[in-house]
């Protein structure tokens with residue numbers, strides 16, 4: 523599986539549909555409003571590190587993980603150029619190399635929706651494990667309202683509620699997920715570990 527992602531990240535950057543090169547407006551708005559405050563943070567499926575670097579620039583102590591070594595190479599280079607420190611790791615979100623209760627914020631733009639249904643509860647439990655109680659998990663994923671069958675899984679609100687039953691959901695909104703080749707219908711969901 524990592525091979526497929528590595529191949530994508532080895533190609534031209536402008537061909538990577540989700541790699542827009544700027545932090546998403548959803549994350550920026552929450553940070554600017556002070557709704558998510560600097561703390562130890564984890565960016566899951568960090569890709570080329572755009573949002574991890576943005577968080578580090580905004581005072582977060584950031585770890586970030588992606589299964590693609592190629593993506594992480596690009597991310598480390600970008601962090602160096604931005605002169606920020608991010609603890610980038612190559613590995614799977616399903617086996618996070620972090621201790622229990624480590625993070626006050628987990629950022630997810632396009633991570634949960636890469637997992638087939640049989641992995642989703644496992645994913646949620648792993649995120650829950652590494653978070654501090656009261657910490658925030660911010661999910662952005664494709665919704666079932668996005669037409670077509672290509673690319674990421676379409677996720678319904680019910681699926682989010684069911685999968686993250688050991689979190690308290692505080693926000694669930696329809697959003698537009700911007701990509702290089704167009705925009706897609708998605709959900710943003712903010713929830714706390716209870």
Ligand SMILES: C[S@@+](CC[C@H](N)C(=O)[O-])C[C@H]1O[C@@H](n2cnc3c(N)ncnc32)[C@H](O)[C@@H]1O
Pocket residue numbers: 527540541542566567568569570587588589590593613614615616630631632633636
């Ligand atoms: C849609 S991209 C999103 C990347 C990034 N968050 C962004 O917004 O640009 C999905 C990412 O998930 C990564 N990925 C897929 N399976 C993974 C796994 N099991 N563990 C960690 N990362 C994974 C891929 O390498 C890819 O970078």
